[in-house]
Amino acid sequence: MRQKKTRKDKPLTEEEKEEIERVLTQMRHEAKHHFGQSNNLRKALCTLNMPDKANYLRLYKNLKKDGRSFERFGKAKPELNAIAKQKRLNFCKWLLEQVDNTPNFLEQLCHTDECSISLRDTAFGHNFGWWVKAGEAVPERQLLNYSQKFNTKIMVAACIGTNLKLSLRVFVEEQNNGKLKAIRENSDGYQKICLEPWFNEMKALGHIAVNSDGKNVLTDRVFVQDGASSHTSMSSLNVLDEYFGLGRVITGVAAGKEAGATYREKRMIEWPPHSPDLNPLDFSLWSNLKYKIKQELGKQQKLYFSSLEDARETILRVWNEEIKQEDINNMCSKLGEKARQVVELEGATSENYKANGGTFSVKNPTI
Numbered sequence: 225m226r227q228k229k230t231r232k233d234k235p236l237t238e239e240e241k242e243e244i245e246r247v248l249t250q251m252r253h254e255a256k257h258h259f260g261q262s263n264n265l266r267k268a269l270c271t272l273n274m275p276d277k278a279n280y281l282r283l284y285k286n287l288k289k290d291g292r293s294f295e296r297f298g299k300a301k302p303e304l305n306a307i308a309k310q311k312r313l314n315f316c317k318w319l320l321e322q323v324d325n326t327p328n329f330l331e332q333l334c335h336t337d338e339c340s341i342s343l344r345d346t347a348f349g350h351n352f353g354w355w356v357k358a359g360e361a362v363p364e365r366q367l368l369n370y371s372q373k374f375n376t377k378i379m380v381a382a383c384i385g386t387n388l389k390l391s392l393r394v395f396v397e398e399q400n401n402g403k404l405k406a407i408r409e410n411s412d413g414y415q416k417i418c419l420e421p422w423f424n425e426m427k428a429l430g431h432i433a434v435n436s437d438g439k440n441v442l443t444d445r446v447f448v449q450d451g452a453s454s455h456t457s458m459s460s461l462n463v464l465d466e467y468f469g470l471g472r473v474i475t476g477v478a479a480g481k482e483a484g485a486t487y488r489e490k491r492m493i494e495w496p497p498h499s500p501d502l503n504p505l506d507f508s509l510w511s512n513l514k515y516k517i518k519q520e521l522g523k524q525q526k527l528y529f530s531s532l533e534d535a536r537e538t539i540l541r542v543w544n545e546e547i548k549q550e551d552i553n554n555m556c557s558k559l560g561e562k563a564r565q566v567v568e569l570e571g572a573t574s575e576n577y578k579a580n581g582g583t584f585s586v587k588n589p590t591i
Contacts, residue, residue, distance in 0.1 A: 451476025
């Protein structure tokens with residue numbers, strides 16, 4: 225019996241090919257649309273109001289068949305040094321030991337991270353490139369024009385875990401004229417925009433109790449953050465200790481800071497440097513959030529956010545409605561496997577991670 229072709233195997237029609245070629249050419253000539261391999265194609269499909277996975281696969285196969293290849297602007301991330309490898313190895317061994325002793329330990333982790341989203345494009349900037357025909361080169365000048373002219377970004381931060389999805393925090397502030405302004409993350413902003421609301425939410429959920437000394441402490445959760453300077457300043461560490469108790473916090477501590485040794489002793493363990501492959505937000509959620517934002521813009525037949533207000537509203541709507549707890553649980557469950565891989569590689573990163581310029585591919589938008 226002859227097998228029926230699925231939609232993803234159906235070749236593009238000549239009309240579809242002409243329309244896609246027109247959009248790709250227009251995007252390139254405007255010198256402001258350079259995306260990651262898959263983001264590049266999805267942006268074109270969104271423009272044509274075809275933003276689904278089946279059409280993406282059809283377009284991908286068609287470009288390959290026509291002899292096109294994807295040339296990256298970004299460079300592969302350099303190899304980690306011996307100190308970073310050892311810290312990653314030590315952390316992953318410790319993590320796996322915790323899992324052996326407490327089987328649900330991974331479910332206790334509250335993963336946090338920040339991500340910047342461009343108002344002009346939601347792709348990973350260091351993964352930029354272009355689909356080119358055989359022998360065709362992409363001038364570096366176009367990438368420079370892009371980064372110089374369209375660099376307005378909005379910073380967001382998330383805190384997730386197994387059966388935990390706290391509010392997405394957006395780094396904007398309202399000006400005197402009522403308009404929003406994007407702001408950079410610093411220690412004060414991190415504490416007010418992220419830590420304070422997350423503390424209130426976790427307290428309301430019953431994850432925080434007051435101990436015999438009258439201090440707040442996480443009971444059944446562990447707060448995890450990387451070693452960014454805004455996270456590890458003395459003021460931020462003081463707030464973390466006040467809200468969660470540093471004994472239930474995994475964090476880096478800036479070397480040379482006053483009382484730094486005390487904080488290094490109080491925290492649960494040091495978060496290893498250069499380890500986005502150990503954070504579900506980095507290795508899964510951010511790329512999926514950006515993909516779903518692209519889909520939302522495609523439904524509205526828009527290429528970009530029209531304003532900061534539009535960006536904040538769209539991002540929050542996608543976070544609240546499209547990012548499901550079930551998917552987050554699935555992401556977090558993969559951490560044990562990631563840790564075992566780091567141990568097998570003796571602290572090194574995977575070839576897939578390095579080849580993608582120090583980020584993770586978004587070939588498959590599903591979680």
